[in-house]
Amino acid sequence: MSDPANSTIADALDELGDLYELDGAVIHRVLAYRTAARAVRDARGSVAQLAREGAVTSIPGIGATLERKILDLIETGEIPAAVKLRERYPPGLLAITALPGLGPKRARRLFDELGVDSPDALRAAASAQRIRTLKGFGAKGEQAILAALDAGAAERPRSRTLLDRALEIGELIIEALRALDPQAQIMLAGSARRRADSVKDLDIVVDCPSLLDSLGTLDLLEEGGRTSPSAARGRTHSGLTVELRAVSSEQFGNLLQHLSGSSAHNAALRERAVRVGLHISEYGILEDATQTTHHCATEDEVYARAGLSYIEPELRENRGELEAAAAGTLPVLVELSDIRGDLHAHTTASDGHASIEQMAQAALALGYEYLAITDHSATHGFGDDVSPEQLRRQIELVREADAKVEGIKLLAGSEVNILPDGSPDYDDDLLAALDWVIASVHTSFALDRDAMTERMCRAANHPLIDAIGHPTGRLVQRRAPYELDVDALIATCAATGTMLEINASPHRRDLDEIHSRAAAAAGVRLVINSDAHSTGGLQSLPYGIWTARRAWLTAADVANTLPWPAFAARLKRSRR
């Protein structure tokens, strides 16, 4: 039996935390499980392997008790405590806690006193007006429960919006607000500012309270209005919730910092601050010694008062950034302007929408020094295969276009399929005729973990495969990564000098930030590519940059920050 993935272990710890919470455990014990689950999910290597080596307690938040439970999970597939608790609390009870206003405490009372053990049982109890008979519950709450059930809140998880859509809407809203008050400070906060893969809602901070009344008047919004003297809420036509918060200019930094989160970052920041006699909130920093509250106009001041250097929003996930900020060892993160070329682009030769020359002109306009044309290969399987003969012709066409378009180096490449056995779908002499080969999986996603890992590692071992494209195949919010031991792939890439792609499509962002960070730490060089299928597609590169920044990468970790000659010299085909 292969080891459970970090996400599997994390899910098990989260579930156990939920069960203990239903069981009435003290909240700090429950939180310990959630903290541990998060740490496992964010861990850079295999937690199962670490546990088998007896070193899992090196992860902050995991002690002897959780080590035992993780080992049980690895060895038997189950955690005994979870098995026992599941018998006591039916799964329908956890579903009930997904309803707004119904947490573990109230759900537990409905279960104990009314026998409510599922959303259906809850509906029956509410319809019969039995819920209002409980102490602490009332008619209003009963109506709210029925309304939430009717809205389907118990069945589907709350939907999240992809970052590209969220930023597009957020920027339009900010633009509209700025037009109303050009002097106001207006900033996007929340997970959109941290450039997470997807967002639950949009948070915007302003220093001009009169803008709160304007939110609902914007064309972009379906509805909106004030919810308190300092806040307004609205909903876009696409259903995205927008939270607008106003604060004085003197406290702008405090509120911006607070609303930019993440909650884990803020909690850890505040815990650190308490140890030095400071209490950080969204309104200011209370100093124990003087009993004065310091207002901060900027985030720099917030972090400086806490004894920390400024922390970029992309790093605020409590993944070690506070310790690094205290020690003055935060990395200088890679920026879009560091990028000199894009090494993954399609044309009409396969499934792209533009010609080689059009793509070249678009890349030139972005200031790039080089662009690789990497159409799909012979077995793409979507009716746009590029036969070996066609690829030889395509190489000539790229050379011709390269001679024609001034100011940018065009590279003849291919995005070859990695066949189920791990081999590429062109012959070696054809691959050798190319400047650059990126290899990706587009078929047979359902191989088991061992077979998929061997497949990918075989590809990474191929002397003419320079990089692995979108290495896990995940689509944000749509498709889970295929079963793959990413650590093993990273190790193979490190050993062979194969690069790993951070595919910048906002739908992919693959590798993700966790694995990208692990890859860089293992000495693997990352390459950030757009995977453009049109001239406009080249402009998705910032999403890859943001993933790289969330992975703590510097320009030195990213190969395509190099000029082409230096890049080419680092290719394993050059070094042979």
Add this chain to the structure above:
DNA sequence: GCCGTTTTCGGCCCGACTGTTTTCAGTCG
């Protein structure tokens, strides 16, 4: 359940809102 310029016990971020209440627990972000 974890952890240590509070170190093996006693703490563990901060604040707003809600509904059901005469003072607050629970929920949420």
